Amino acid sequence: MTSADLTHQLASSVRAALDARGATDTVEVTESDLVLERPKNRAHGDWSSNVAMRFAKRVGVAPRDLASDIAGDLASSPLVRAADVAGPGFINITLEPAAAGVLAKRIVDEGDAYGRGTSLAGRAINLEFVSANPTGPIHLGGVRWAAVGDSLARVLQAAGGEVTREYYFNDHGAQIDRFASSLVAAHLGEPTPEDGYGGAYIGEIAQRVARAAGAELDGLDRPALQERFRRDGVELMFGEIQQKLHEFGVDFDVFFHEDTVHASGAVDRAIERLRDLGHIFEADGATWLRTTTFGDDKDRVLVRSNGEPTYMSGDIGYYLDKRERGFDECIIMLGADHHGYVGRMMAMVEAFGDTPNVNLQLLIGQMVNLVKDGEPVRMSKRAGNIVTLDDLVDAVGVDAARYALVRSSVNTTLEIDLDLLVSRTNDNPVYSVQYAHARTSAVQRNADQAGVSHADFDPALLVHGTESALLGGLQEFPRIVEQAAELREPHRVARYLEELAGLYNRWYDNCRVIPRAGEPVTPLHHTRRWLNDATSNVLRNGLGLLGVSAPERM
Structure with a gap:
């Protein structure tokens, strides 16, 4: 039950x-x-x-x-x-023991499907995360969103949602100008511009652009050289970002280019829609959205008096584009410096006649700090002044990195102890969960050799206190997944797995699946094999929701 x-x-x-x-x-x-x-x-x-x-x-x-x-x-x-x-x-x-114990067989029979539900069935969800500008390697804040965003997508899908992972590709603006200037300076052997980007990666990208272009760079004046390094440098940098994310287990369904929202006419359509709804006005030669009607602290300019669109115009066009693509819920994951962004965006949603925090949901993440040998880790050899995805993965591996980034609420600043994450002790949370799964696999192998199988199953035999506790923990998994999806908090899955690993280890210490030498195999051994395998299944399913492997040997 x-x-x-x-x-x-x-x-x-x-x-x-x-x-x-x-x-x-x-x-x-x-x-x-x-x-x-x-x-x-x-x-x-x-x-x-x-x-x-x-x-x-x-x-x-x-x-x-x-x-x-x-x-x-x-x-x-x-x-x-x-x-x-x-x-x-x-x-x-x-x-009744039999009522609780029958769950073990159900879990094994359901396999990968156990824990999946339908609470979000029929909901088309657009989940936008990372969206780092292609001006350098992904820093720790972006890495946290990569891990959390991908895990959230998996949790939402497990709850029945139709999820599209989207990356907003911003390849224009002042940051890209500074990136291109930095590449040109590196190519010409000049110092990094005062407001430019440093780090070894700038020189690497510049060299790759120059090698690929060859003689085509000869004779180009500074503006032409800047444009060539902008075009090719952005493409190379973004290709590297995509590759690093893929190696981290994160892939996207859609890469949405910033230009698209203007070129497609979405901005113009959004302004006209809002004008028809009575929320657009003209003042001082500019076009404004009256967001104060919906609680914003001031009205927002959409088109300046010189005809140039503001960033907010892109926001309204991009939101409308997502809704026109059929998404019921648009979730955007933003960095800690975007708290002031929430009010205007929710006012915009309400101006469209939609429901704030339903049709649009903004998740704000906090910073990540690394510690090694008790001291903060601050610098990257390659990026110069930031810690990158590569730095973290090189230090602890993909599994430990993903797990550590997901297991805490994004509302809290996260401190990661690199020494702890490479330790092989139960103090290391990812090790304790993965080791518990490896232990269930070892029990399966030994059971096969001893002739303990799924031949018999009598749930009424599972009466030991640790068996009741373990079954109780296994029962919780579907509820935890549903709750994590509803609250947009995948860290709940990680914390659950840690508790389940502890319940399994206590059961393992008290209840034998394999008979002692000379003892016969009994229905109790067979039944406990079902419970062991059910735990293995839930640990594997839970780790899968976090994008973390479930090793069979450690």
């Missing part, structure tokens, strides 16, 4: 209790109203619910009295061993 199964049974019992008091016509019960929680003290049962306290006032009875009615109906279920009332009206529920 999963938590979903028990929720369904609880809803039926609540309705029966209300019906007995003649209240079913006035009080509606939906399963979303019911909350099941794991008691901190497992002696209090497998699950606990405060449902009686939520409905008692609406029915006009004491919470404990309503709880007694609900518990009495629950206890009549063959899947429930006991339902007890505690405190002011909590219901503690203990399942």
Whole structure:
């Protein structure tokens, strides 16, 4: 019995209790109203619910009295061993061992599908993340978004969403001008411009452009040379960014060029749509969007008096373009310096007649700091003044890097201890989870040799306390995935896996899957093999949502 199964049974019992008091016509019960929680003290049962306290006032009875009615109906279920009332009206529920244990077989049978749901079915979601300008290697902030964004995409897909990963490719503007100037200076042997980009990568890109162009550079004046290095340098830099992201396990479905939003007419269409809705006005020769109507601190210029579009015009055109492409939800992951961006964007969404934080959702991430030997890591040999994706992967590997970047809420500044991430101890969270999976695989190999198989399965045999705890943890996985998708918080999956690894290790220390030498193989051994393999499956599925491998040997 999963938590979903028990929720369904609880809803039926609540309705029966209300019906007995003649209240079913006035009080509606939906399963979303019911909350099941794991008691901190497992002696209090497998699950606990405060449902009686939520409905008692609406029915006009004491919470404990309503709880007694609900518990009495629950206890009549063959899947429930006991339902007890505690405190002011909590219901503690203990399942029959067979009802809990049958989950092990279900998980093995479902394989990769276990944990996947349908809460986001039919929702077309555009997830835009990283979107680093092609002026240099991806720095740590972008690396965090690469790991979190890709994991979030996987979680949203596991919840049934139709997810498109999108990279907004900004190859114009002042930053690109400075990048091109830096390449030209490196090519000519000149010092880096005062506002230019330093680091060894500038010289590397400049050399590659020059080798590819050959004699075509001869005789070019400075503006022509600047344009050639801009075009070819951006292409090379962006190609490197794509390759590094791919090696990090992150690929995109769409690379959207900034020019597209203007060339496609999306900006003009957006302005006309907003004008028709009464939110555009002209003042001082410029075109404005009246965002103060929707809570912004000031109205926003879309087109300057000289006819030049502002950055905000691109925002409204890009948002409209996404909506016209059929996306119900547009999620954009932004850096810590974009907090002031939220108000104007949500005002823009509301001006279009859409719902802020639904049709457009902005996730703001905080900084990442690296520590080695107890000291901050600040400099990159290649990039000069930033720590890059390559630096992190070279230090700890892809798996450890991704896991470390995902396992904490993006709302918090993240400090990564490089020494910890390469240690082979349970203090290293990625090692502890991967090792638990490798241990389940070792048990499988040894079980095969000992003749312990899936031949028999008797869930009623799984009565040891560590087995009940492990089954309880396995039951939680679908709920954790759904919650991570709903809250846009993939770190919840990582923290769950760490808890599950601990539950498995305690079970492993207490319950043998392989008989001792000279002992016969019993149905209990076979049944425990199912539980071991179910845990292996959930660990593997969970690590897959984080883009982290599940090794069979370590």
